[in-house]
Amino acid sequence: MVKAIMHGCNGKMGQVISNLVKEDDGIEIVAGIDKYTGVKNEYPVFTDIADCDVEADVVIDFSNALAVDGLLSYCGEKKLPVVLCTTGLSEEQLAQVQRVSEKTAVLKSANMSLGINMLLKLLQDAAKILAPAGFDIELVEKHHNLKVDAPSGTALALADSVNEALGNAYEYVYDRSKERKKREKKEIGISAVRGGTIVGEHEVIFAGADEVIEFKHTAYSKAVFGKGAVEAAKYLAGKQAGLYDMSDVIESSSENQ
Numbered sequence: 505m506v507k508a509i510m511h512g513c514n515g516k517m518g519q520v521i522s523n524l525v526k527e528d529d530g531i532e533i534v535a536g537i538d539k540y541t542g543v544k545n546e547y548p549v550f551t552d553i554a555d556c557d558v559e560a561d562v563v564i565d566f567s568n569a570l571a572v573d574g575l576l577s578y579c580g581e582k583k584l585p586v587v588l589c590t591t592g593l594s595e596e597q598l599a600q601v602q603r604v605s606e607k608t609a610v611l612k613s614a615n616m617s618l619g620i621n622m623l624l625k626l627l628q629d630a631a632k633i634l635a636p637a638g639f640d641i642e643l644v645e646k647h648h649n650l651k652v653d654a655p656s657g658t659a660l661a662l663a664d665s666v667n668e669a670l671g672n673a674y675e676y677v678y679d680r681s682k683e684r685k686k687r688e689k690k691e692i693g694i695s696a697v698r699g700g701t702i703v704g705e706h707e708v709i710f711a712g713a714d715e716v717i718e719f720k721h722t723a724y725s726k727a728v729f730g731k732g733a734v735e736a737a738k739y740l741a742g743k744q745a746g747l748y749d750m751s752d753v754i755e756s757s758s759e760n761q
């Protein structure tokens with residue numbers, strides 16, 4: 505049985521995962537970390553990860569970018585594998601993720617769903633055909649009104665995947681209101697919509713002369729992210745130091761079927 509610490513246990517995703525693991529014989533939550541303490545849990549909760557003295561095999565993190573520095577120090581020091589799902593990390597934090605992954609296993613993914621992880625691959629083929637044929641690339645993401653980071657981590661990951669396939673030659677444009685000029689050929693426009701309870705929508709638009717191709721993923725519940733994170737935690741426990749992503753989890757589960 506994999507023993508997990510849930511970092512951000514009293515948030516929306518922390519609670520989704522706390523409920524999912526109750527139905528799973530392969531993993532249990534042995535401790536939670538959250539600065540908000542107004543939720544009753546079946547495991548001990550610490551307000552700061554530095555105070556957590558519970559032995560575990562892995563940490564699952566859905567918290568806040570400001571909480572990630574302390575989490576990375578803790579996991580690096582204890583050589584404790586961590587599934588990092590929080591988005592909106594700074595360049596400095598991304599460099600820290602890289603350094604910590606030399607000491608312990610780190611799986612970082614802005615989106616734990618199977619659909620988005622498949623899309624990351626599909627888009628590379630599409631981009632290699634459509635961009636040289638003159639198609640413009642635009643991305644639109646939509647999320648609930650409680651989301652603090654924009655654009656979403658997933659939108660950036662999708663753009664990075666497209667850009668990688670195109671030799672990283674494209675610039676990202678988030679706001680067209682400041683300059684009055686036509687779009688450049690080598691740019692990816694990224695727009696964010698926030699409202700209501702939208703769980704998560706991502707559209708990648710390839711717009712050409714007289715034809716448009718759209719790839720769209722819609723998450724209808726937070727459980728798609730939760731299930732992916734639980735699988736990732738079971739996969740990562742006991743792994744050697746290094747940087748992993750959801751493609752490793754998906755490959756290993758298809759090999760085991």
Ligand SMILES: NC(=O)c1ccc[n+]([C@@H]2O[C@H](COP(=O)([O-])OP(=O)(O)OC[C@H]3O[C@@H](n4cnc5c(N)ncnc54)[C@H](O)[C@@H]3O)[C@@H](O)[C@H]2O)c1
Pocket residue numbers: 511512513514515516517518537538539540551552553565566567568569570571588589590591592613614615616617653729
């Ligand atoms: N990778 C994915 O698939 C995926 C899916 C959904 C959400 N997310 C990301 O996960 C993060 C959390 O999402 P959410 O909807 O659960 O948010 P949320 O605001 O509901 O929950 C975050 C929790 O973290 C806690 N927290 C904040 N600072 C803390 C600290 N210093 N120490 C301990 N706990 C702290 C908050 O009190 C809160 O309970 C966001 O960055 C979101 O973008 C990623």
Ligand SMILES: O=C(O)C1=N[C@H](C(=O)O)CCC1
Pocket residue numbers: 591614615647651655656657658659703704
């Ligand atoms: O609800 C959120 O917040 C989500 N965040 C991730 C992102 O920023 O891409 C994944 C989708 C849900």
